[in-house]
Amino acid sequence: MYLATVTRPDISYAVSLVAEKLSKPTTSDWSSVKKIFKYVKGTLSYGLLYRRDHNPGILEAFCDADYAGDHLTRRSTTGAPCLYAGAAITWISHKQKSVVLSTTEAEFIAASEGAKEVIWANRLLKGMTQLKGKPTMRIDNASALKLVKNPEFHRRTKHIEIRHYFVWEKSKRLWTWNTSKAKIKSPTF
Structure with missing residues (x-):
């Protein structure tokens, strides 16, 4: 642990x-x-390597979810690392608290959890160094990204809990979003 x-x-x-x-x-x-x-x-020689010349002053985060990955409970797992100077400074990986009905919802909840990590990391780094611009949050689900940018209440997303909409509110002023096909690999056991 x-x-x-x-x-x-x-x-x-x-x-x-x-x-x-x-x-x-x-x-x-x-x-x-x-x-x-x-x-x-x-993998004892593996480690986090921070590089002074890698995107100096830029905080970058990724968020992802595996839709219904737990075969017993059908809950999705959220993963969200924040990177600075080329390596992770904070990360989370945990099962979502509720069963979701779509990949969009699973990714939207992952974005919400990732947003919390970005806010915390951003506050931490501002106390230690000069940040350049807004942090970037990368999400690999186009539907969830559309929902983050424009949370229209329509039939298919109306059920998503209100607490996850805080990611939309924060994203308007705190960071930029973009889609990314980059996957952060974890070993398979």
């Missing part, structure tokens, strides 16, 4: 999956934990 939270964003998804079973672990769960340890042992 410590590695996933503090120094190794590449294992945070896998660790969150095995952490769900802490109260009643099975042999299969222990096998998954051993695979994570094996991966960490094989």
